[in-house]
Amino acid sequence: MTTPPANNSVSPLPHPTRREFIAQSAGALSAMAILPTLAAASPAPAAAPDGKAISVGLIGAGRQGRAILAELATMDNVQVSAICDVEASRRENAAKRVSGAAAYASHAELLEKAKDVSAIIIATPTHEHAKIAVDALSAGKHVYCEMPMAHTLADCRAIAKAAASAKSIFHAGLEGRSNPVYKLAWSFFQSDAARAFIAAEAQHFQKTSWRFPGSSPEKEKAANWRLDPELSLGLVGELGVHQLDVVLWYVNQAPTLVSGHGSIRLHDDGRTVPDTVLANFGFKSGADFSYRASLANSFGGRFELLRGSNAAVKLAWTHGWMFKESDAPTQGWEVYANRQQFFRDEGITLIADATKLAAQGKLKEGVGLPHTSVYYALSDFFNAIAAGKPSPCDALTGLRATSLVITANQALLKREAMTIDPATLAL
Amino acid sequence: MGTRFELILLDRPETHLRAVADEIIAEIHRLHGRFSRFESTSIVSQINRDGTGRAVCVDQGAFDLFALAESVRVASRGAFDVCVGHFMHSEHVSPSSRGSADAGPLTLNAAARRVALSSPAQIDLGALAKGFALDVALAILIEHDIPAALIHAGTSSVLARGVPSGATVPGWPIAVRSSYEPLPLVLRDEMLSVSAPRGRSLSTDPERPVSHIIDPRTGQPAAAVDTAATIFPITHPRAGALADAWSTAAIVLADELQDCLSHNPPARGTFHIHRHSRGWRTLAPHAAPELSPLVPQHA
Numbered sequence: 258m259t260t261p262p263a264n265n266s267v268s269p270l271p272h273p274t275r276r277e278f279i280a281q282s283a284g285a286l287s288a289m290a291i292l293p294t295l296a297a298a299s300p301a302p303a304a305a306p307d308g309k310a311i312s313v314g315l316i317g318a319g320r321q322g323r324a325i326l327a328e329l330a331t332m333d334n335v336q337v338s339a340i341c342d343v344e345a346s347r348r349e350n351a352a353k354r355v356s357g358a359a360a361y362a363s364h365a366e367l368l369e370k371a372k373d374v375s376a377i378i379i380a381t382p383t384h385e386h387a388k389i390a391v392d393a394l395s396a397g398k399h400v401y402c403e404m405p406m407a408h409t410l411a412d413c414r415a416i417a418k419a420a421a422s423a424k425s426i427f428h429a430g431l432e433g434r435s436n437p438v439y440k441l442a443w444s445f446f447q448s449d450a451a452r453a454f455i456a457a458e459a460q461h462f463q464k465t466s467w468r469f470p471g472s473s474p475e476k477e478k479a480a481n482w483r484l485d486p487e488l489s490l491g492l493v494g495e496l497g498v499h500q501l502d503v504v505l506w507y508v509n510q511a512p513t514l515v516s517g518h519g520s521i522r523l524h525d526d527g528r529t530v531p532d533t534v535l536a537n538f539g540f541k542s543g544a545d546f547s548y549r550a551s552l553a554n555s556f557g558g559r560f561e562l563l564r565g566s567n568a569a570v571k572l573a574w575t576h577g578w579m580f581k582e583s584d585a586p587t588q589g590w591e592v593y594a595n596r597q598q599f600f601r602d603e604g605i606t607l608i609a610d611a612t613k614l615a616a617q618g619k620l621k622e623g624v625g626l627p628h629t630s631v632y633y634a635l636s637d638f639f640n641a642i643a644a645g646k647p648s649p650c651d652a653l654t655g656l657r658a659t660s661l662v663i664t665a666n667q668a669l670l671k672r673e674a675m676t677i678d679p680a681t682l683a684l
Numbered sequence: 685m686g687t688r689f690e691l692i693l694l695d696r697p698e699t700h701l702r703a704v705a706d707e708i709i710a711e712i713h714r715l716h717g718r719f720s721r722f723e724s725t726s727i728v729s730q731i732n733r734d735g736t737g738r739a740v741c742v743d744q745g746a747f748d749l750f751a752l753a754e755s756v757r758v759a760s761r762g763a764f765d766v767c768v769g770h771f772m773h774s775e776h777v778s779p780s781s782r783g784s785a786d787a788g789p790l791t792l793n794a795a796a797r798r799v800a801l802s803s804p805a806q807i808d809l810g811a812l813a814k815g816f817a818l819d820v821a822l823a824i825l826i827e828h829d830i831p832a833a834l835i836h837a838g839t840s841s842v843l844a845r846g847v848p849s850g851a852t853v854p855g856w857p858i859a860v861r862s863s864y865e866p867l868p869l870v871l872r873d874e875m876l877s878v879s880a881p882r883g884r885s886l887s888t889d890p891e892r893p894v895s896h897i898i899d900p901r902t903g904q905p906a907a908a909v910d911t912a913a914t915i916f917p918i919t920h921p922r923a924g925a926l927a928d929a930w931s932t933a934a935i936v937l938a939d940e941l942q943d944c945l946s947h948n949p950p951a952r953g954t955f956h957i958h959r960h961s962r963g964w965r966t967l968a969p970h971a972a973p974e975l976s977p978l979v980p981q982h983a
Contacts, residue, residue, distance in 0.1 A: 320710065332741070468706065470707060627733065628730075
């Protein structure tokens with residue numbers, strides 16, 4: 258039997274009593290599992306060191322900002338006391354969702370007037386991240402920044418440098434790294450369960466226009482920054498950064514080469530930013546990661562698939578599965594694991610907190626996370642603040658992933674293979 | 685919500701309309717993620733999992749929706765209850781010892797925005813989620829100045845805004861189906877919700893369908909009313925959610941509806957009820973408390 262990695266603890270289930278054993282059907286027995294334990298899948302953020310709720314300012318009250326507000330509302334020990342957006346209607350709508358929050362039209366005004374705010378969450382368009390992040394870090398605020406970090410390498414470096422010299426915490430919003438299912442799958446991928454990294458693929462398919470309405474030409478232009486080739490990192494940047502980072506994390510190596518192409522397959526409305534892209538990242542080992550994204554078709558949705566010589570791991574944000582090769586060694590617990598059939602492939606469902614749930618007879622209820630992905634990322638941010646420790650997803654991690662997608666976007670727009678300069682992946 | 689939404693948006697450039705439609709669809713997906721009991725990450729799933737042991741903190745929008753549901757429960761004397769869902773998924777529907785309008789299983793703390801459940805209740809917002817989604821859609825239509833639109837959810841919840849250009853009637857012509865004759869309507873700036881015991885059955889025996897609309901007060905299927913259609917003007921806040929909730933309540937209340945409405949009339953709603961071969965009748969509590977036949981009654 259292979260010894261699991263040091264950060265992976267295996268806890269056998271308590272032995273059932275005779276009454277419990279008889280009461281369980283064969284189907285229920287299959288729901289028992291012996292899986293690595295993790296921290297609880299609902300990590301409520303701890304309070305700040307002074308015992309008070311962490312006071313938060315949200316900058317950017319668009320779609321993602323509102324989603325973040327909904328998650329913050331469910332968190333104890335967190336209080337949203339300031340909201341900022343340049344657009345009055347968004348600002349007012351967001352303020353209605355949070356009682357008692359002051360509303361500001363600029364981040365500068367928020368930083369100047371909302372002195373009680375200790376943590377800033379940046380959910381603005383990507384090209385606005387740098388100035389806000391640098392100003393907030395300079396003001397001594399902890400910063401959570403949505404990804405991609407910035408739209409240029411220079412801006413990414415500016416943020417990373419400011420974070421490096423700041424005493425406060427910077428958290429790059431790469432949600433996969435905080436996701437309990439992804440963390441569980443990571444532990445398997447590091448172990449002999451997956452073994453040698455063969456290849457990876459990921460996709461983000463969703464049929465939508467990516468176009469936002471605006472009540473005036475100026476507002477429409479501002480709202481559609483994703484379709485502005487001067488500002489946008491396109492699908493590979495805005496969507497792919499999260500998925501590429503998962504691969505980087507799992508395989509613990511950076512690609513050395515990227516190529517690809519993009520085109521308009523459906524939304525021929527005058528845009529030049531491709532609505533369908535393919536990017537290929539090559540690693541020194543010979544493995545590769547293939548990324549596809551499209552606004553023209555929804556089949557398959559969003560997932561990452563990492564293939565090892567012993568098993569493949571498929572991750573779909575709130576769900577995850579492991580597909581073991583028939584000749585892969587078994588560790589014993591697989592016999593009892595929860596499974597799901599995908600045509601000819603049978604996947605072991607990856608369930609965070611499985612041991613605890615199985616002991617309660619609730620394993621099947623544990624399929625799917627109890628919180629959204631952004632909830633866990635925000636929790637990690639607030640817990641880092643409370644503990645006074647560095648973020649588990651720091652600025653360098655954000656810089657690395659963002660730099661790669663910046664290069665990838667350039668490569669696919671030029672339809673050229675580009676070598677990745679390792680110097681761009683660090684300060 | 686597990687429901688097909690269809691959107692007809694008119695009288696603006698196509699690119700703009702598509703962008704607005706995409707925003708509405710994105711919001712519907714978000715609401716599904718927030719409120720569907722089938723999504724493990726939804727606030728409803730969280731409350732169903734954790735809300736018995738402790739009160740769950742929710743955002744203001746979610747709290748307002750639960751508060752609306754509770755207000756309709758009280759006003760309908762318990763005929764509408766978002767916690768009735770667990771009856772619908774039992775193999776055998778049996779009488780319940782559950783309560784009256786006075787004591788519901790949902791506990792709301794407005795100051796702290798917390799929601800708690802009394803065991804063994806489970807929340808299912810299916811009876812007003814579609815209407816709530818239409819309320820959100822309406823806000824987007826208004827924000828982006830779309831003068832005419834028709835949006836429906838599963839053909840049972842409808843938002844009719846404005847008048848389609850070139851129309852020969854002053855609104856959107858809609859026909860509400862019943863097991864008997866249809867109800868013709870022309871909707872303008874209104875929300876419509878239709879409920880009927882047919883269509884979904886709790887029984888697996890096709891020869892013996894069991895209404896999926898359960899009376900929360902008794903645990904029994906409600907089948908005395910064939911079809912109920914409620915209409916609220918969009919000027920009323922949360923008109924869509926109210927229309928949805930009250931169309932369900934109307935099925936359950938049946939003959940009690942008129943008395944209930946005379947004591948606790950929801951603001952400016954209109955009720956069209958079809959009582960099995962007795963034709964359509966209309967109740968407009970704020971206009972006049974008496975019944976008025978919309979079409980000639982059938983014997």
